[in-house]
Amino acid sequence: MKYQANEKGYYGDFGGAYIPEMLYPNVEELRTTYLDIMNEPSFKEEFNQLLKDYVGRPSPLYYAKRLSEKHNTKVYLKREDLNHTGAHKVNNTIGQILVAKKLGKNRIIAETGAGQHGVATATVCALMGIECIVYMGEIDIKRQAPNVARMKMLGAEVRPAKSGSKTLKDATNEAIRDWINNPVDTHYIIGSAIGPHPYPDMVTRFQSIISEEIKWQLKEKEGRENPDYVVACIGGGSNAAGTYYHFLDEPDVGIIAVEAAGKGVNSGESAATSQLGKEGIIHGCRTLLMQTPDGQITEPYSISAGLDYPGVGPLHSHLYKTGRGEFYSVTDDDAMTAGLELSQLEGIIPAIETSHALAIFNDKKFKADDIVVISLSGRGDKDLNTYIDYFKL
Amino acid sequence: MNRINQKLEEDKKLLSIYFTAGYPSLNDTAQVIEDLEKSGVDMIEIGLPFSDPLADGPTIQESSTAALKNGMTTNVLFEQLKDIRKSVHIPLIIMGYFNPMMQYGVEAFCAKCQEIGIDGLIIPDLPVAEYHEHYQETFEKYGLINVFLITPQTSDERIRFIDSVSNGFIYMVSSASTTGAQSEFGDTQKQYFDRIDALQLKNPQIVGFGISNNETFRQATQTAKGAIIGSAFIKHLTNKGVDTIDSFIKEIR
Numbered sequence: 001m002k003y004q005a006n007e008k009g010y011y012g013d014f015g016g017a018y019i020p021e022m023l024y025p026n027v028e029e030l031r032t033t034y035l036d037i038m039n040e041p042s043f044k045e046e047f048n049q050l051l052k053d054y055v056g057r058p059s060p061l062y063y064a065k066r067l068s069e070k071h072n073t074k075v076y077l078k079r080e081d082l083n084h085t086g087a088h089k090v091n092n093t094i095g096q097i098l099v100a101k102k103l104g105k106n107r108i109i110a111e112t113g114a115g116q117h118g119v120a121t122a123t124v125c126a127l128m129g130i131e132c133i134v135y136m137g138e139i140d141i142k143r144q145a146p147n148v149a150r151m152k153m154l155g156a157e158v159r160p161a162k163s164g165s166k167t168l169k170d171a172t173n174e175a176i177r178d179w180i181n182n183p184v185d186t187h188y189i190i191g192s193a194i195g196p197h198p199y200p201d202m203v204t205r206f207q208s209i210i211s212e213e214i215k216w217q218l219k220e221k222e223g224r225e226n227p228d229y230v231v232a233c234i235g236g237g238s239n240a241a242g243t244y245y246h247f248l249d250e251p252d253v254g255i256i257a258v259e260a261a262g263k264g265v266n267s268g269e270s271a272a273t274s275q276l277g278k279e280g281i282i283h284g285c286r287t288l289l290m291q292t293p294d295g296q297i298t299e300p301y302s303i304s305a306g307l308d309y310p311g312v313g314p315l316h317s318h319l320y321k322t323g324r325g326e327f328y329s330v331t332d333d334d335a336m337t338a339g340l341e342l343s344q345l346e347g348i349i350p351a352i353e354t355s356h357a358l359a360i361f362n363d364k365k366f367k368a369d370d371i372v373v374i375s376l377s378g379r380g381d382k383d384l385n386t387y388i389d390y391f392k393l
Numbered sequence: 394m395n396r397i398n399q400k401l402e403e404d405k406k407l408l409s410i411y412f413t414a415g416y417p418s419l420n421d422t423a424q425v426i427e428d429l430e431k432s433g434v435d436m437i438e439i440g441l442p443f444s445d446p447l448a449d450g451p452t453i454q455e456s457s458t459a460a461l462k463n464g465m466t467t468n469v470l471f472e473q474l475k476d477i478r479k480s481v482h483i484p485l486i487i488m489g490y491f492n493p494m495m496q497y498g499v500e501a502f503c504a505k506c507q508e509i510g511i512d513g514l515i516i517p518d519l520p521v522a523e524y525h526e527h528y529q530e531t532f533e534k535y536g537l538i539n540v541f542l543i544t545p546q547t548s549d550e551r552i553r554f555i556d557s558v559s560n561g562f563i564y565m566v567s568s569a570s571t572t573g574a575q576s577e578f579g580d581t582q583k584q585y586f587d588r589i590d591a592l593q594l595k596n597p598q599i600v601g602f603g604i605s606n607n608e609t610f611r612q613a614t615q616t617a618k619g620a621i622i623g624s625a626f627i628k629h630l631t632n633k634g635v636d637t638i639d640s641f642i643k644e645i646r
Contacts, residue, residue, distance in 0.1 A: 016523065017520060018491060018518045018519065018520060018523070019518060019520060020447065020448040020517040020518055020542065021517070021520075021521075021541065021542040021543060021544055021547065021566070022448060022542070022544050022546075022566060022569065022570075022571075024520070024544075024546075024547070024551070025544075025546040025547070025548075163451070163454050163455075163458070164444060164445065164454075164458065169445060170445075173445050173446075173447045176447045177447060177448075177449075177450070177571045180447075180448065180569065180570065180571050181569060181570050181571060181574065182569070183544075183546050183569045184546075184569075278496070279495075280492045280495055280496060281490075281491050281492040281495065281518065282445070282492070283445075283447075284518070291492070291496065293496065294466040294467055294468075294493060294496060294497075295443075295467070295492045295493030295494070295495065295496030295497070296443065296444040296461060296493070297444045297445050297492070298444075
């Protein structure tokens with residue numbers, strides 16, 4: 001397959017493992033074992049069982065009739081928002097907690113921005129009875145109080161990241177530092193398709209259940225496995241990676257990535273990494289990232305905390321550079337409007353991250369008989385305050 | 394012969410000091426280097442600050458953030474160092490993360506280092522395999538020694554590989570930690586120091602992370618060739634400023 005990571009974890013020019021020597025034994029242990037572990041029948045059985053009985057998979061592929069009529073095309077929504085904990089994030093944390101158990105780890109660390117990955121990690125740690133420490137930027141802790149409370153209720157310790165800009169990238173730095181200081185008993189559950197190899201590939205494989213299900217669900221509904229387009233929002237890019245995975249080598253399926261433009265790509269307050277980023281190293285991988293000419297990583301902005309990351313996973317950098325993916329960026333305003341539109345047309349309140357993907361209709365005109373599958377990556381409960389403030393509800 | 398190799402041949406335990414360029418004030422860099430040499434330090438690691446220093450503990454993080462706020466950039470550092478070889482003769486190493494070097498251009502960065510008289514580089518997030526495959530030739534073309542880290546978790550086999558790729562010294566991280574985390578050495582460290590000593594590597598080892606005073610310097614250099622002090626020196630600069638560097642160094646040995 002052309003778009004898979006090679007054995008060194010490179011997608012074309014992007015990926016690899018740019019890690020300090022202190023992390024080498026941990027990352028190497030994972031690199032040499034993850035595929036074998038994931039292929040063990042007992043692992044697969046437990047993973048699938050949990051996805052079915054605990055997460056509630058398969059998630060529906062829902063034909064959005066009124067949304068389709070409005071935009072004069074055929075829109076299906078892949079309902080990851082209906083997963084336990086409210087987003088796609090749990091697909092990966094279930095997988096990684098099982099890997100951690102196989103590796104004999106008894107302590108879990110994670111980073112979180114908006115708190116969704118932190119909640120999904122705290123959830124699986126509670127399920128397995130494993131100690132859980134979540135790093136979260138001090139500023140995000142204040143912005144996302146309900147998710148902090150959820151993590152605490154699930155028994156996790158939330159540690160504030162007080163360095164740098166005190167947001168997601170600093171929480172990631174702190175989690176990496178924790179792993180350096182605890183090299184033997186700890187597994188680091190990275191929440192997006194980022195980080196040193198094998199993380200981007202491992203996370204992508206755990207999320208690939210999304211496109212695996214789309215294939216057979218679409219076959220049932222439309223008599224064909226391949227849609228004309230798959231659409232997903234991208235921060236680090238884990239829901240997108242899972243949504244694209246089984247279509248990457250199907251040239252008749254268009255791949256559409258939607259980034260957060262914030263207040264506008266050129267406003268200075270944006271998170272549109274493919275447009276604003278340059279090749280560099282962030283959190284252990286070579287990829288596109290937003291940085292100063294001097295190579296200092298800059299702070300992105302988006303109304304959606306889940307897209308507020310200065311890099312993008314190496315798979316997505318590769319899709320961008322090769323032209324396999326079409327990249328669009330959507331402003332805060334357009335995303336919020338699209339979120340409201342979905343709520344009122346279909347009775348589904350999406351996460352603001354997801355609302356960015358739903359705003360694709362402003363930029364891209366589809367044909368009436370196109371089948372467009374949009375990853376509805378998360379539900380909007382966590383964003384109610386932002387919606388309320390924005391629309392003065 | 395590279396100044397680092399010359400220094401390693403001297404019959405003494407070496408004291409190396411790390412500090413963040415542009416800290417406490419932007420234009421302190423050259424003065425700190427000169428004072429360190431005058432006070433008898435054997436080698437200096439000049440920290441090129443980075444926004445996301447993931448191998449560093451709070452002290453070096455904070456000094457890096459402050460230096461960047463002060464206006465430190467790669468170009469500013471090179472400008473500050475352009476005449477440094479008129480006054481300073483001990484080995485100078487630039488220590489920093491890979492992304493700023495990549496953005497400057499790895500070859501241009503190496504060429505500039507040679508022009509100024511930098512003897513080596515320490516880049517914690519440039520793994521030995523990447524270096525070996527893509528950058529070794531360039532570093533050597535400009536006479537730069539690249540220094541790799543090993544930790545208590547590094548296997549003997551990997552240490553031997555790192556030894557084979559190195560041509561100066563090996564930076565021996567004292568414990569599983571970020572910089573500045575330890576306050577003293579225990580039996581675990583002693584066993585680790587002895588294990589490395591028994592490997593009889595071709596490159597001498599210099600211990601870093603957790604060296605803060607006379608006692609830890611003495612312990613670290615029982616088997617190793619030298620030791621590096623970073624966070625403790627930065628703390629001294631933070632608390633006492635740049636005028637009493639000599640008294641800090643004199644307390645170490």
